[in-house]
Amino acid sequence: MAGNSFGKAFKITTFGESHGKGVGVVIDGCPSRIPLSEDDFVSEMARRRPGRTPLDTPRSETDRVEILSGVFEGVTAGTPIALFIRNQDVRSEPYEMLRRLFRPGHADYTYFKKYGHFDFRGGGRSSARETAARVAAGVVAQKVLAPLELRIMAYTLEMGGIRAAHIDFDAILENPFYCPDMAVVDKMKEVLSRAKESGDSIGGIVEVRATGCPAGLGEPVFDKLSADLAKGVMSVGAVKGVEIGAGFEAARLTGSQNNDPMTPTGFKTNHAGGILGGISNGDDIILRAAVKPIPSIMIDQETIDREGHPARLKLEGRFDASAVPRVVPVLKAMVAIVIADHYLRLKSIL
Amino acid sequence: MAGNSFGKAFKITTFGESHGKGVGVVIDGCPSRIPLSEDDFVSEMARRRPGRTPLDTPRSETDRVEILSGVFEGVTAGTPIALFIRNQDVRSEPYEMLRRLFRPGHADYTYFKKYGHFDFRGGGRSSARETAARVAAGVVAQKVLAPLELRIMAYTLEMGGIRAAHIDFDAILENPFYCPDMAVVDKMKEVLSRAKESGDSIGGIVEVRATGCPAGLGEPVFDKLSADLAKGVMSVGAVKGVEIGAGFEAARLTGSQNNDPMTPTGFKTNHAGGILGGISNGDDIILRAAVKPIPSIMIDQETIDREGHPARLKLEGRFDASAVPRVVPVLKAMVAIVIADHYLRLKSIL
Amino acid sequence: MAGNSFGKAFKITTFGESHGKGVGVVIDGCPSRIPLSEDDFVSEMARRRPGRTPLDTPRSETDRVEILSGVFEGVTAGTPIALFIRNQDVRSEPYEMLRRLFRPGHADYTYFKKYGHFDFRGGGRSSARETAARVAAGVVAQKVLAPLELRIMAYTLEMGGIRAAHIDFDAILENPFYCPDMAVVDKMKEVLSRAKESGDSIGGIVEVRATGCPAGLGEPVFDKLSADLAKGVMSVGAVKGVEIGAGFEAARLTGSQNNDPMTPTGFKTNHAGGILGGISNGDDIILRAAVKPIPSIMIDQETIDREGHPARLKLEGRFDASAVPRVVPVLKAMVAIVIADHYLRLKSIL
Amino acid sequence: MAGNSFGKAFKITTFGESHGKGVGVVIDGCPSRIPLSEDDFVSEMARRRPGRTPLDTPRSETDRVEILSGVFEGVTAGTPIALFIRNQDVRSEPYEMLRRLFRPGHADYTYFKKYGHFDFRGGGRSSARETAARVAAGVVAQKVLAPLELRIMAYTLEMGGIRAAHIDFDAILENPFYCPDMAVVDKMKEVLSRAKESGDSIGGIVEVRATGCPAGLGEPVFDKLSADLAKGVMSVGAVKGVEIGAGFEAARLTGSQNNDPMTPTGFKTNHAGGILGGISNGDDIILRAAVKPIPSIMIDQETIDREGHPARLKLEGRFDASAVPRVVPVLKAMVAIVIADHYLRLKSIL
DSSP: OOOOEEOSSSEEEEEEOTTSSEEEEEEESOOSSOBOOGGGGHHHHHHHOSSOSTTSOOOOOOOOEEEOSSEETTEEOSSOEEEEEEOOOOOOGGGGGGSSBOOTTSSHHHHHHHHSOOOTTTTGGGSGGGHHHHHHHHHHHHHHTTTSOOEEEEEEEEETTEEOSSOOGGGGGGSTTOOSOGGGHHHHHHHHHHHHHTTOOBOEEEEEEEESOOTTOOBTTTBOHHHHHHHHHHTSTTEEEEEETTGGGGGGSBHHHHSOOEETTEESOOTTTTEETTEEOSSOEEEEEEEOOOSOOSSOEEEEBTTSOEEEEOOOSOOOSOOHHHHHHHHHHHHHHHHHHHHHHHHHHO | OOOOEEOSSSEEEEEEOTTSSEEEEEEESOOSSOBOOGGGGHHHHHHHOSSOSTTSOOOOOOOOEEEEESEETTEEOSSOEEEEEEOOOOOOGGGGGGSSBOOTTSSHHHHHHHHSOOOTTTTGGGSGGGHHHHHHHHHHHHHHTTTSOOEEEEEEEEETTEEOSSOOGGGGGGSTTOOSOGGGHHHHHHHHHHHHHTTOOBOEEEEEEEESOOTTOOBTTTBOHHHHHHHHHHTSTTEEEEEETTGGGGGGSBHHHHSOOEETTEESOOTTTTEETTEEOSSOEEEEEEEOOOSOOSSOEEEEBTTSOEEEEOOOSOOOSOOHHHHHHHHHHHHHHHHHHHHHHHHHHO | OOOOEEOSSSEEEEEEOTTSSEEEEEEESOOSSOBOOGGGGHHHHHHHOSSOSTTSOOOOOOOOEEEOSSEETTEEOSSOEEEEEEOOOOOOGGGGGGSSBOOTTSSHHHHHHHHSOOOTTTTGGGSGGGHHHHHHHHHHHHHHTTTSOOEEEEEEEEETTEEOSSOOGGGGGGSTTOOSOGGGHHHHHHHHHHHHHTTOOBOEEEEEEEESOOTTOOBTTTBOHHHHHHHHHHTSTTEEEEEETTGGGGGGSBHHHHSOOEETTEESOOTTTTEETTEEOSSOEEEEEEEOOOSOOSSOEEEEBTTSOEEEEOOOSOOOSOOHHHHHHHHHHHHHHHHHHHHHHHHHHO | OOOOEEOSSSEEEEEEOTTSSEEEEEEESOOSSOBOOGGGGHHHHHHHOSSOSTTSOOOOOOOOEEEOSSEETTEEOSSOEEEEEEOOOOOOGGGGGGSSBOOTTSSHHHHHHHHSOOOTTTTGGGSGGGHHHHHHHHHHHHHHTTTSOOEEEEEEEEETTEEOSSOOGGGGGGSTTOOSOGGGHHHHHHHHHHHHHTTOOBOEEEEEEEESOOTTOOBTTTBOHHHHHHHHHHTSTTEEEEEETTGGGGGGSBHHHHSOOEETTEESOOTTTTEETTEEOSSOEEEEEEEOOOSOOSSOEEEEBTTSOEEEEOOOSOOOSOOHHHHHHHHHHHHHHHHHHHHHHHHHHO
């Protein structure tokens, strides 16, 4: 049953596969009269593109976003905005060997069980390629939020066990890992390099922080801002965990430690991550997502084929040793999409 | 905008406040001909009830579930099942002092900012009382899942920093904390007792495990099983984090460590937590939720009043030192609800 | 799959059967701070009640609406408003003879085919009793619309072939048929009386007119105001047709006749029924619904039993010879609900 | 707020404008393994194309459907199917004169009030061009329904006051008006010709009949099959009325006339139009839609400009004198889409 839409007021529906014609998104509910052009997508799309880090495999993904509908005379029309990003470089020959084998850690097996097939050409719909459409939608979400003094930052808090010791927003775009602490960038590079050499991959933790978010966003009890953020973030393929504010650490604090004291000028601490009772409280919204290591590794693995027979699989060719930097702009987009949705929803009851 | 419904095929809509007439839920989409009576709810409702642990404040919540509609001659009719649980013990006098002050860590402030009021009588809609309706809906979800060989266990993995060293399902109902490791129960009791004495509260981690779940549940890319579980779990008031399988630990594993090898008889490990690409893979579904310490503490706190003036607040009277045991049946219910929803959704495309 | 909710911003979920405990509705998305009490429902509920026309069977339905949740200190709280109307007079003995026979024109057969059962006690969920919950929700919808200078009138345009020759709003509440033309009331009474004597029933046409509706309501291309009105009205059991503005007559007009000329002071005619391109144009919204004759008649009919064997059925006892007057407040409610939903939806994009 | 999606299990989201790059649709929820190719769309798209009747203005719309996603190795993948139909012939020069004037009977005025703009180049999103995407989605819906012995016929029951005297399905494709009665085709042509000569337009009535529909489709009380059909049909721009079975005629029948007697071999009559209590009863589903005359006429009309000043408007150039034949395949598509949605929904509860 239909599961490719997200959001209620600002609603996105994505489509497309890694080795088909392209990926895209229809954005429904965007207010009219917002300036929007294809150039607006360039910088965010570039940030998501593979081939950015020194160790990534160079690819020819240019990820030009084409506006198929919804913009008239340079501004949004109030009608659905369809965006399309054509796939480049879609030779499926290297994937032929995968026609019969399930790749461990990938969705091949579950797609096969559910749909009776799996797209051996790089995962099809389950590929990270799908997130390009999310990033494009995130750009439009940011436009919707322009009337607010909102700023969303996303960055690599940790990669391969190397964690940023402090957060310097200015550093984020100064290094290929979107790490907010320049002091650990070399260590991250080293860990990544070592993984790559051994044909292995590493994961990490991405943090997203939204400052300037007004109080009142979120619709209890199910469409709480926290709940929709959790869903949006967990729906990204590589994510296996999400926490808000103190998150799992809160489980070990006492109430007197975890409660954020309130003062006339604001909250003294922010263990709540900007959300109380599922509604934004005006403080920074803070969330972290656990990103698993990319399952495509160049190391011999135990698997089975379509008929359930045992098999060995050793992938070859180009590969990325970590998805973490690429996930950064994707999570930024998802947070923007959730906030835009709740911003429009809040307006309906004011 | 409407945010009190959850699920698409098995859809629940909850209502009610802590100090109104009661809380309830309408379940829409439940198949017909399933035996259901008011007695079916008794045991699960009892597990959620406060006053269970030796240290909880005794309360008279009997939480009898009344079936208002949807059952005819002892079986579900295919029509909406409305369940209602009357509030007992709803004297609001002790809360009068809270009429003007926001309780730190509670939703008073955000409800006030969003709705122009807050329910000083125990939180109203944001109260844990609301979860009684979820537990009732979870009972019906389990009935829907009866054709499957499914078993859902939920338990306190950790409380106040004390963690179960191993999982013994038989132990869960043998102690008031739903702890699966009898060896740490006394330590948990001690930590809880110490917190209570100091007027403070503690949090913990709840784990839920579903065995016997068929492969194929989950609707990528947004209604992934993992994403809907994350939303369902994060929508519970006390939860600040959720992870699936290896979760945040996966961020520190390599791909070769984290990938679950596949064999003709199943997966060798289960770092995926039973979900690949957002679809169940037939292995156990495993998730953990971080439960924050209850914000109602008997310790003097810094806060503000409705006009933003500084104030001090020291709650008095009965209180629970931890919500963790009560959250256990709630999360069990949410997992059952999500799985029931996806079970019915899967049927629509087979 | 769940089908008992209607609306997106102002969302109602109804439940209940004719011979269960009662019928009810959960209203989700209602803004906060709107005064609401149980007395507010009395007059509209009275209008829907059977036993109003001189020829109706007297019944003891008092239809008192109980507010189960969502109101705090006399105003809406922004939380779901649950309303419940207990059934009175629910002896099912007279229905026992219907346990095995499908009543022609009723939903017995289709419920049996779909759900494996049918509620022989007056139709259960398919009974007109279900509309009581809609009328209650309509009262809340009208409250939501209070900031607008909106007035919704509903009336019996035609019954048993007798049609009102002109529309006098003041007449509507002056006669038991809600007929806007006092000159034809006696004729309607006569036709109804004749039908009743012969054990037969009659249908009619209900017209609803909303004046003062602002331009801009409706969300093309599927959630057009006209489309949602059509769905809302057609979802009422007795309705078999719906038309807006000139409706079916427009099929026989030319473009030059049907187009409404525009002037600085408004539209010169209103063939559009206040809706152009699915969006309200500021003029009166006008719709008409065809109400079929009640299928319960006291005349011998050909039918089958559960096993498909031929049978004869002659109902006995009390019966109403027409549902038309009772449908009037129901359609008024549905129009109010649709307009309230679109009013809140419009606000989200302004 | 988002209003461009329709359906819940088989869910379509359309996008695009008459003078942008094209129109399209994303179909979400289509089961996997259904053969689908771009050639499958050719015949239905051709039937919707303007320029079919002898009197239509020739246009170069080829309406080739491009499959952007969701098909893998010739069969549906279970992933969203995105279809795109490029616009041809989109010179907007002839429309420049309309930049400031609202065309009577069109959505220019209401779009301007709602969105702050209107697409003077042929209506933009409100153009009949939008229905091309519906027809394409209808083709996929028919594929979903292939396991059923279902046949959907749509035809012009009446045009310009000329009504088919009987229904001969074989005649439908034998004449440019999709009229099921060859005996009245010449009269229709004559009426259409006369309208065209005078620069005027005519409307009509389209009937759709689905045979072989299984009993059990429809989800009371709001997502009744009748209610969703009414919404789907009324959401088509030109439609101003919809009726099912006896429809408005039922308002003038008695219960004994209108009830369809049941026999062991089926219903004796079909006043219900195949739907009882909102659920299909296994008999033919029959609905009729009132199609208004096209508002674009070559006759001088009274209107206003953007500032509200009075103006005169006389359109010039090519025009179609009736939309009725073009609406026929669109309504066929909408009925197929609704039935496919309910077919998948029914499966979820079996």
